[in-house]
Every structure is written in C-alpha cells, then in structure tokens.
Amino acid sequence: MPFHWSIHQLTEYLVRVSQPSEEAIAIRVALEEALDALNAELGIVVVEGELRAEVGFGRQDIPSEFLAPVRDNDEVELPGLGMAHLAQSDLDEAGTGRKGSKGRMVVARLGKELDAEELQLLHGMALALGLVLHNLETLRAERARHLLVVTLLAIQKAISARRPLDELLDAITEGAWELLDGCPVALLLNDPSSPGLLHPHSLERYPGFDDEAMANARSTLATNLSTFGQGDRAGDQQDRRFFCAPVVVSGETAGCLITKVDQPASGRHDQGELLTAFAQQVSLALTDARTVDAVRKASRDPITGLANRASFLQRLEHERQLALEGDAALTVLFVDLDRFKAVNDTLGHGAGDDLLAEVGARIKSCARTSDLVARLGGDEFAVALLNAGVKTGRAVAARIVRALGLPFVVSTREVLIGASVGIAGLAARHEDASAIVSDADIAMYRAKRSGRGRWTVFEPFMQAEVADKLSLATDLQRLATSGQVWLAYQPIVALASGRLEGAEALMRWSHPTRGPVPPSVFIPLAEETDAILELGAYAIARALEELATLNDGQKNLRLSLNISARQLLDGSLGQVMKQALVASHVSPELLILEITESLLIKDPDLARARLGSLKELGLSLAIDDFGTGYSSLKYLRQFPVDQVKVDRSFIAALRRDADDDIAIARSIIELCHRLRVETVAEGIETAEQLELLTELGCDLGQGYLFAAPMAPRDWARWQGARQPSLAAAG
Numbered sequence: 062m063p064f065h066w067s068i069h070q071l072t073e074y075l076v077r078v079s080q081p082s083e084e085a086i087a088i089r090v091a092l093e094e095a096l097d098a099l100n101a102e103l104g105i106v107v108v109e110g111e112l113r114a115e116v117g118f119g120r121q122d123i124p125s126e127f128l129a130p131v132r133d134n135d136e137v138e139l140p141g142l143g144m145a146h147l148a149q150s151d152l153d154e155a156g157t158g159r160k161g162s163k164g165r166m167v168v169a170r171l172g173k174e175l176d177a178e179e180l181q182l183l184h185g186m187a188l189a190l191g192l193v194l195h196n197l198e199t200l201r202a203e204r205a206r207h208l209l210v211v212t213l214l215a216i217q218k219a220i221s222a223r224r225p226l227d228e229l230l231d232a233i234t235e236g237a238w239e240l241l242d243g244c245p246v247a248l249l250l251n252d253p254s255s256p257g258l259l260h261p262h263s264l265e266r267y268p269g270f271d272d273e274a275m276a277n278a279r280s281t282l283a284t285n286l287s288t289f290g291q292g293d294r295a296g297d298q299q300d301r302r303f304f305c306a307p308v309v310v311s312g313e314t315a316g317c318l319i320t321k322v323d324q325p326a327s328g329r330h331d332q333g334e335l336l337t338a339f340a341q342q343v344s345l346a347l348t349d350a351r352t353v354d355a356v357r358k359a360s361r362d363p364i365t366g367l368a369n370r371a372s373f374l375q376r377l378e379h380e381r382q383l384a385l386e387g388d389a390a391l392t393v394l395f396v397d398l399d400r401f402k403a404v405n406d407t408l409g410h411g412a413g414d415d416l417l418a419e420v421g422a423r424i425k426s427c428a429r430t431s432d433l434v435a436r437l438g439g440d441e442f443a444v445a446l447l448n449a450g451v452k453t454g455r456a457v458a459a460r461i462v463r464a465l466g467l468p469f470v471v472s473t474r475e476v477l478i479g480a481s482v483g484i485a486g487l488a489a490r491h492e493d494a495s496a497i498v499s500d501a502d503i504a505m506y507r508a509k510r511s512g513r514g515r516w517t518v519f520e521p522f523m524q525a526e527v528a529d530k531l532s533l534a535t536d537l538q539r540l541a542t543s544g545q546v547w548l549a550y551q552p553i554v555a556l557a558s559g560r561l562e563g564a565e566a567l568m569r570w571s572h573p574t575r576g577p578v579p580p581s582v583f584i585p586l587a588e589e590t591d592a593i594l595e596l597g598a599y600a601i602a603r604a605l606e607e608l609a610t611l612n613d614g615q616k617n618l619r620l621s622l623n624i625s626a627r628q629l630l631d632g633s634l635g636q637v638m639k640q641a642l643v644a645s646h647v648s649p650e651l652l653i654l655e656i657t658e659s660l661l662i663k664d665p666d667l668a669r670a671r672l673g674s675l676k677e678l679g680l681s682l683a684i685d686d687f688g689t690g691y692s693s694l695k696y697l698r699q700f701p702v703d704q705v706k707v708d709r710s711f712i713a714a715l716r717r718d719a720d721d722d723i724a725i726a727r728s729i730i731e732l733c734h735r736l737r738v739e740t741v742a743e744g745i746e747t748a749e750q751l752e753l754l755t756e757l758g759c760d761l762g763q764g765y766l767f768a769a770p771m772a773p774r775d776w777a778r779w780q781g782a783r784q785p786s787l788a789a790a791g
C-alpha cells in the first residue's frame with residue numbers, strides 16, 4: 062500500500078471526523094472510517110476509561126482482550142467468526158506533550174495480520190480523533206463558559222434590580238441546574254429562626270434528591286459547614302456523588318449550594334468551580350438583601366412603617382434643593398395629635414401603638430402617593446407636599462383634621478383624638494429642610510392654642526413670638542427673687558349679702574423692659590420648667606404674709622391661692638405650706654387652694670394622695686375654671702372638694718333671655734349644693750349676671766363688677782369706698 066495514499070486517506074479522514082459537532086458521532090464516524098480503511102471488521106473506542114463506541118458486536122459481548130492493553134497483531138478467537146488480529150493506538154501521543162484526549166482505538170481484522178504501514182495508519186487515525194475530541198472539548202468548555210457568563214450576568218442584573226429574594230434564589234438555582242446539564246441542584250440555607258437547621262430552598266422545583274440523600278447531605282453539611290473551603294466536596298466521598306459549595310454572608314457560612322451527579326466525576330465538567338460561582342451569587346443576593354433590609358429598617362418608623370425623622374429630613378432636603386432649582390413649590394404640614402397622651406396613659410402603650418399605626422394610615426390616605434409622609438416621633442407626623450403650594454396645604458390639612466377627627470377603635474373601644482396642623486411653604490429664608498419643618502411646627506403650636514382640631518399657616522411674626530417666648534423663659538429663671546413679681550388680690554363676695562368674704566391672690570410680673578407680662582403668658586411657661594415651684598412657693602409665703610394687711614378692718618378674710626399641677630405633684634408643697642402658716646400665724650381654715658381639673662386627670666392617684674395630706678393641714682380645696690375640662694362631675698365625688706369656681710365662660714353667657722345657659726348654670730349650682738360644695742361664680746361683669754346668679758343660689762362671686770385684682774395698698778382704699786354702698790344695701 063503506497064504511503065502517499067495513506068496521507069491522502071488520513072486527510073480525508075480528518076475532514077470527515079471533524080465535521081460532527083457532537084462527540085459521540087465524531088467517535089462513531091472515526092471508528093467506522095478506520096475499520097473501512099483497514100478492512101477490519103471489529104473495533105471499539107474508549108475515552109477516559111469509558112467505552113464510547115463499538116462496531117461488529119453488542120456492548121455486552123465485547124471480549125476481554127479488547128479491554129486490556131493490546132500488543133500489535135495479538136490473536137483473539139472470536140466465537141462464530143474465527144481467528145482475528147488485534148491492534149490499538151492511543152488517542153494522544155503519550156509523552157510528547159501534544160494535546161489530545163486520553164483514550165484508545167482498538168481494531169480487529171479476521172484472518173490477515175496488519176502490516177507496519179496499516180499500523181502506522183491506525184496510529185494517525187487515532188491521533189486525528191484525539192485531536193478532534195480535544196477541539197470539541199475546548200469548544201464545549203468555551204460554550205459553557207459563555208453560557209455561565211451570560212447566566213451570571215442576568216442574575217447580577219436581577220440582584221441590582223432588587224428583585225424579591227425568593228425570585229433571585231430560584232433564578233440562581235435554576236441557572237446552576239441548567240449549567241450542570243440538569244443535575245439536581247438545591248440551595249440549603251441556615252434557617253435564622255432555628256440555627257443549625259438547614260432550610261431547603263427550591264427543592265420542590267428541582268427534585269432528584271430523595272429523602273435519604275437529603276438527610277445524608279444535611280447531616281454532612283451541618284457538621285462540616287464551618288470548615289468548607291471553596292469547591293469542597295461533601296457527601297459520600299467514595300463515589301463523590303455530592304458537590305457542595307458554601308454560601309458565605311458577612312464572613313459566616315449561611316448555607317450551601319448542593320448538586321448530585323449520577324456518575325463519578327469524570328473531570329470533564331468542573332462542577333465544583335461552577336457550583337462555587339453560583340454559590341457566590343447566592344452570597345451576593347443575600348448580602349444585598351440584608352443591606353437593603355438594614356437600610357429600610359434604619360429609615361422607617363417601626364410602628365407606622367412611615368419614614369422616620371432622619372430619613373424624612375434627608376428626603377425633604379433633597380426635594381428642597383430640587384424645588385429651588387426648578388422654581389417649584391414645596392409645602393410641609395406638621396401634624397400633632399390633640400389627645401393622644403390620654404389614650405396612651407389610660408389604654409396602655411400597645412393600644413397607643415395601634416392607634417399611631419392607624420393615624421399613619423389615615424394621614425397617608427390624605428396625601429398623594431408621591432408626597433412624603435413621616436412620623437417624626439411621639440404623636441407628631443409630617444407631610445411634605447411636592448410641587449404644591451400653601452393653598453393645597455390648607456386643603457390637605459383640612460382633610461387630615463377631618464380624617465383624624467373621626468373615631469378610632471382601639472382595644473375594642475372607640476376613642477376620639479383629633480389633630481392640629483401647622484402649614485409652612487418653602488421660602489427663601491429656609492436654609493435647610495429642618496427650617497421648614499420648624500416653621501410648620503410653630504404654626505401647629507399656634508393652631509393648637511387657638512383651639513384644637515384646627516390648622517394654621519405659618520407667618521413670620523409667629524417666629525418672633527417664639528423667640529420672645531424663649532427670651533421670657535430665660536427671664537423666668539430666678540424670677541421669684543428678682544423683685545419683679547408681686548401679688549394682686551381680687552375680692553370674693555357673698556352674692557346674697559354683698560359681704561366681702563375673701564380674696565384670690567393673682568400673680569403679677571412687672572418686667573423691666575416689657576412692662577406687665579400677663580399670667581396667662583408666663584404661668585404656662587413657668588409650668589414647663591421648675592420655675593413654677595419657686596414662683597409658687599414665693600406666692601404662698603407672700604400671700605399669707607400680706608393677708609394681715611388685707612384683713613385690716615375685716616376679720617377672717619379667706620385667702621384663695623392658685624396651685625399648679627407641677628407644684629402639687631412635686632411633693633414639697635406640704636412643707637412650703639406648713640412653713641408659711643407658721644411664719645404668718647394664719648389659721649389654715651382661712652386658706653383655699655385652687656387647682657384645675659387637668660391636674661386631677663393627669664395622675665388621679667397621686668393627686669388624691671397629695672390633696673389628702675394637704676387637707677390634713679386643715680386647708681380647703683377648690684376646683685378652678687370648673688366646666689372647661691372633661692368629666693368634671695366625676696371628680697367632684699372622687700376628690701375632697703370644698704368649693705367649685707364656675708368658669709367665666711358660663712358666667713359671660715348669662716342673660717335673662719338665654720334660657721339654655723341659665724339652665725346649665727342652675728344645674729351646676731344645684732349639683733354642687735347637693736354634694737355640699739360651695740359655688741363661686743368667676744368673672745361677674747354685669748348687674749344682670751349678679752342678679753341671675755343670686756337667684757340661682759350661687760354662694761359667692763368675683764369679677765370686675767366688684768373689683769379687678771388690685772395691689773394690697775389699694776385694698777383699703779377700695780374697701781373704704783365700698784362701705785357706704787354696702788351700708789346703703791344693708
């Protein structure tokens with residue numbers, strides 16, 4: 062057989078073998094062509110120890126001689142065929158370093174031996190197949206790498222798009238499953254709620270792990286998790302059926318991605334590497350989800366789910382800059398609940414939290430979805446209306462006041478709370494977001510003072526008021542010893558007889574630069590700090606001291622003293638009182654302490670205890686401004702009350718033709734008498750009011766009709782001027 066013929070034959074052979082894109086076909090073509098060229102009848106191809114093709118007999122009937130190493134022209138007796146000569150060639154050239162697949166081609170020819178040239182041809186053909194197989198392998202690896210890159214990119218895109226975590230984990234597991242040629246893949250994650258227990262994710266979708274395999278894998282994982290390195294293998298080490306790649310989150314093993322391969326690893330696929338790449342994606346997805354979760358938690362109010370103060374201010378600052386750049390409007394509403402504290406105190410914090418959540422939802426429903434709604438803390442909420450001016454602000458505020466004015470149901474009870482709203486539109490003076498919020502806050506404060514359930518738009522003069530209040534508050538410190546405060550006294554008269562019965566001490570502040578500051582301004586301010594304690598103690602001592610002056614000419618004048626809530630609850634009041642009584646020699650029976658109902662509501666038990674010990678000193682107790690609070694009547698029975706001062710608002714309404722108002726005054730007076738409580742009418746200004754109150758049986762009265770509060774030095778003059786008229790009346 063001429064040599065050139067075999068070169069030509071070899072070239073054609075190479076072309077034909079390299080045409081198929083599938084390994085199995087290439088191998089089969091190579092073997093058939095080889096047998097044809099060598100006039101041989103039988104042959105096999107083994108690659109990586111695996112029988113890949115056979116010609117001339119069935120898979121089961123291959124004689125053992127074919128499978129063991131063969132020397133040239135070894136003889137073999139084939140049943141039914143006769144004697145055949147064997148020859149083989151490796152698919153790679155061992156020792157030459159040339160690339161090729163590990164394997165061999167074995168042929169058998171009946172009868173005639175293979176000559177040297179034929180053996181040479183077999184060798185060339187086997188090498189050609191080895192080369193083709195190597196190229197196909199490279200191509201496949203290249204394709205797999207490409208597919209891996211495409212899949213990983215898609216997953217990373219999904220992670221950065223913040224798809225739901227479950228969806229991401231499914232996509233990753235599915236990607237691994239596809240790239241592992243359909244070998245079952247499962248993601249096992251440490252269940253944070255029960256550490257140590259592994260939670261199979263997406264197992265249902267990629268079945269293939271039987272219970273036993275899973276249990277086996279799980280126990281192997283549970284014991285080895287912390288020590289796994291990259292691409293480590295777990296499971297049955299002998300046939301290496303399980304591959305496992307750890308999922309690491311913040312340096313800790315959070316679980317693993319596991320696959321089961323049906324046959325022993327051939328080394329053709331690097332499952333370990335592949336699985337590790339996917340496990341890293343799981344790590345990424347989990348880390349990202351945790352970060353997002355942490356960020357969300359840090360910026361949300363846990364009770365309402367709304368933005369918290371910090372994140373609201375941050376967003377608002379961003380919107381402020383956008384609005385300035387685009388010359389757009391921006392309006393902030395500051396919402397403060399009117400009676401939240403009462404609910405929280407009486408129904409408990411759980412109920413309070415439920416209420417706040419519902420309040421948040423209602424406020425949200427009053428704004429557009431693009432607006433920012435936040436809980437600033439406590440019972441304060443804020444809404445930023447984007448691209449909206451103060452006009453819209455008013456409309457939304459009205460909606461909010463209406464929505465929060467409707468009853469809420471908490472702990473199966475219906476409660477009414479209501480809200481006050483301050484409105485501030487973005488202005489040039491606002492240097493940052495908090496400046497707008499602060500203006501809205503000031504407006505809210507004003508809305509609240511003008512009566513609850515209202516809204517007010519901020520105006521610059523309000524800022525001045527606040528600054529004023531601040532400077533007043535500073536002046537209030539050590540005011541008691543400044544010589545700027547003094548007491549005015551207003552006469553209290555028995556209505557039926559016109560007799561002077563007593564005096565109410567009312568504090569006055571003559572400010573060196575501002576002039577007189579009304580008590581309605583400085584008393585509430587002093588009540589916000591401990592300044593009231595000092596001022597109150599001063600008033601008590603001073604009034605008892607001055608009572609002697611007032612008493613001149615009239616014995617046993619009673620003295621009414623106003624006591625603030627903070628003073629009573631502080632606990633030092635009894636001591637202050639005792640000291641003043643001792644120093645002034647005033648009989649305690651002459652003293653009446655006036656307190657307001659709000660005090661009794663705030664802490665009834667403590668109030669009752671404090672009032673009890675004061676009464677033991679022999680003092681009397683009056684409820685001031687009666688009728689302006691909540692459930693006045695209830696407190697009349699619960700507390701040791703001796704006197705009720707009917708609020709000025711009831712008295713002001715009294716006229717002969719005002720039947721309803723007369724009826725109200727009558728029922729209050731009658732009820733008090735039934736409970737043996739003395740009645741005092743505050744703010745009597747007209748003779749008609751005096752007449753009506755006398756008819757209704759009211760015991761005592763005070764008001765401008767008799768006298769405005771006056772300094773002690775004016776008292777005697779007033780009394781002197783009064784005597785003739787008294788005498789005339791008498």
Ligand code: C2E
Pocket residue numbers: 551566567568579580581584597600623624625655685686709743744745746763764765766769770
């Ligand atoms: P109050 O105890 O209800 O005092 C009665 C208020 O009504 C006084 O106001 C008095 O000047 C005013 N008034 C009296 N007659 C009439 C009238 O015919 N018409 C009108 N329109 N008003 C009348 P004032 O002195 O401004 O005191 C306001 C409030 O400040 C007091 O209300 C009291 O709650 C509080 N206050 C005054 N002095 C003290 C004090 O020494 N300690 C405490 N804790 N509070 C005080």
Ligand code: MG
Pocket residue numbers: 565623655685
């Ligand atoms: Mg009073």
Ligand code: MG
Pocket residue numbers: 685686706708743
């Ligand atoms: Mg009063």
